[in-house]
Amino acid sequence: MKIKRIAPSMLSADFGNLQRDIEMINKSDADWFHVDVMDGRFVPNISFGFPVLKTIKKHAEKFIDVHLMIVEPEKYVEEFIAQGADLVSVHYEACIHLHRTISFIKDKGAQAGVVLNPSTSVAMLEDIISDVDLVLLMSVNPGFGGQKFIENTYKKITQTKELIEKYNSKALIEIDGGVNTKNASLLFEAGADVLVAGNAVFSSPTPEETIRQLKY
Ligand code: DX5
Numbered sequence: 001m002k003i004k005r006i007a008p009s010m011l012s013a014d015f016g017n018l019q020r021d022i023e024m025i026n027k028s029d030a031d032w033f034h035v036d037v038m039d040g041r042f043v044p045n046i047s048f049g050f051p052v053l054k055t056i057k058k059h060a061e062k063f064i065d066v067h068l069m070i071v072e073p074e075k076y077v078e079e080f081i082a083q084g085a086d087l088v089s090v091h092y093e094a095c096i097h098l099h100r101t102i103s104f105i106k107d108k109g110a111q112a113g114v115v116l117n118p119s120t121s122v123a124m125l126e127d128i129i130s131d132v133d134l135v136l137l138m139s140v141n142p143g144f145g146g147q148k149f150i151e152n153t154y155k156k157i158t159q160t161k162e163l164i165e166k167y168n169s170k171a172l173i174e175i176d177g178g179v180n181t182k183n184a185s186l187l188f189e190a191g192a193d194v195l196v197a198g199n200a201v202f203s204s205p206t207p208e209e210t211i212r213q214l215k216y
């Protein structure tokens with residue numbers, strides 16, 4: 001049976017009660033912690049960096065998935081791995097030497113993912129799909145939580161699956177942005193392996209129940 005993973009996005013957590021929210025995720029059926037790093041240059045928003053990742057690492061009992069929405073990510077990936085990232089994803093659009101950056105992440109002992117913005121074609125992955133552990137398809141334009149899901153993502157999931165099969169790649173498919181209890185099962189059926197959910201989880205009065213609804 002297909003393994004379904006839910007990765008709550010810490011961007012929507014309550015930073016005044018970060019430890020409480022981390023422990024809620026530890027107890028829940030969620031699988032990964034999704035950590036969104038924004039620099040105010042690659043995306044029009046600034047989120048957080050190393051000190052917050054360090055706090056998440058200190059309390060988290062699950063896999064840590066770091067999504068870098070920053071320019072020149074190659075300058076910082078080593079530090080994110082040192083601070084506890086199990087997987088680091090970099091944007092195709094932010095990397096001039098993507099193959100070098102993916103190899104560097106793996107050499108430093110983490111898993112490596114590549115991210116595509118909604119307007120970037122899956123065809124761009126043809127020469128990197130065999131080297132990555134994960135393809136993260138943005139289903140909103142990155143920068144903010146709580147945006148509306150872009151329906152064209154379903155087509156991109158199918159195309160990514162075809163590419164993975166063609167090259168016999170082990171890459172997982174992760175979807176990020178606008179995931180909710182209505183579209184989650186459709187996304188898993190379409191071929192997603194990991195669903196990121198920020199607003200859906202953290203604005204819910206019963207986040208652990210929402211995580212279950214997203215997953216099952
Ligand atoms: C968007 C981030 C997402 C975001 C998802 O730039 O990469 O991870 O937090 O939030 P929701 O689930 O609220 O769309």
Ligand code: ZN
Nearest residue numbers: 036067176196
């Ligand atoms: Zn993200």
